Amino acid sequence: MTQQFEQVGQAFxxxxxxxxxxxxxxxxPLYQGDxxxxxxxxxxxxxxxIVEKLVNLSFQKIAHKVITCDCQPTAANGILVFVAGDLMVDDSPHPMKFSQVFNLKPLPTGSYYVYNDMFRLNLG
Amino acid sequence: MTQQFEQVGQAFxxxxxxxxxxxxxxxxPLYQGDxxxxxxxxxxxxxxxIVEKLVNLSFQKIAHKVITCDCQPTAANGILVFVAGDLMVDDSPHPMKFSQVFNLKPLPTGSYYVYNDMFRLNLG
Known part of the structure; x- marks a missing residue:
């Protein structure tokens, strides 16, 4: 049975x-001032x-492919999401492995924003 | 400058x-009931x-080598830690890559315990 935090985390x-x-x-809109x-x-x-950093990354085309996506509920109704996947960058035929952690925080509107975000390529 | 949440996260x-x-x-002692x-x-x-699962993992010898360790403060004075590293398992000369996320929660004693823990081998 998929629990609600999993549905929300995966959809996000x-x-x-x-x-x-x-x-x-x-x-x-997926980030806030904090x-x-x-x-x-x-x-x-x-x-x-944050958006300035992401916009200025030096590739032209990018595609994220999620391979695993683990979710857990966390403090203050947050949702912790741990993704591992492949990055297809520009026209390279070789995907790069990445891992990324999101801690999602609820907004008064009922939706969520990214409070914590940590990204790493899995090199080597 | 290393900030306090980084020192605590890395030491933990x-x-x-x-x-x-x-x-x-x-x-x-590093986990609690929740x-x-x-x-x-x-x-x-x-x-x-949790400890039963970890104790029953099927290797005899293990060594974690931390390669990157990113820390961020999170809700309710928690510390989010994202580790990537090498696992040396038994007598294999080939390390396995792993990633792990810890969300540390403060205890009234001033120390921390692992509230969220997500572990993945980085295969492929």
Whole structure:
């Protein structure tokens, strides 16, 4: 039986990567002013700095393929999501492995935003 | 500058893997009754079930080598820790790659326990 936090976490991640792969400038609404991103060890705080970082990544085309997506409920009705997957970058035929952690926080509207975000390529 | 949540997160992980690699039956104090583990997609709730799972993993010798350790503060004074590293299993000369997420929750004593724990081998 899939529990609600799993449905929400998986749907959120699906939506996040769809937006990211189509036009990552549109990720704004999925972050807030207190959102944190650690991208390959580099910290970014708040929607503007986070989206600026993501928009300025140096590829032209990107596709995220989710292979595993683990979800757990966490403090204050948050949902912790741990993704592992493949990244298809530009026209390279070789996917790169990545892992990413999202801690989703509920908004008064009933939807969620990314409070914590940590991204790593799995090199080696 | 290393911030406090980073020092705590990194020290916790160092301690956790030292205990794990020496005698994982001793991991009890690092979990509580509401702790959650998702191990390769399988969920476990509470100290007993979690430690039982870890103790029954089928290797004799294990060594965790942390390669990256990202930390962020999270809700309710928690600390989110995202580890990637190498696992040396028994006498295999080939390390396996793993990723693990810990959400640490403060205890009234001032120390922390593992509230959320998600583990994945990075295969392929």
């Amino acid at each position: 991640v699906q939506h996040y990567y769809t937006v990211f792969d189509q036009d990552r400038r549109q990720l704004h 959102s944190m991103l650690t991208f390959e060890g580099q910290p970014f705080l708040g929607t503007e700095k | 992980v160092q301690h956790y893997y030292t205990v794990f690699d020496q005698d994982r039956r001793q991991l009890h 702790s959650m583990l998702t191990f390769e997609g399988q969920p476990f709730l509470g100290t007993e079930k």
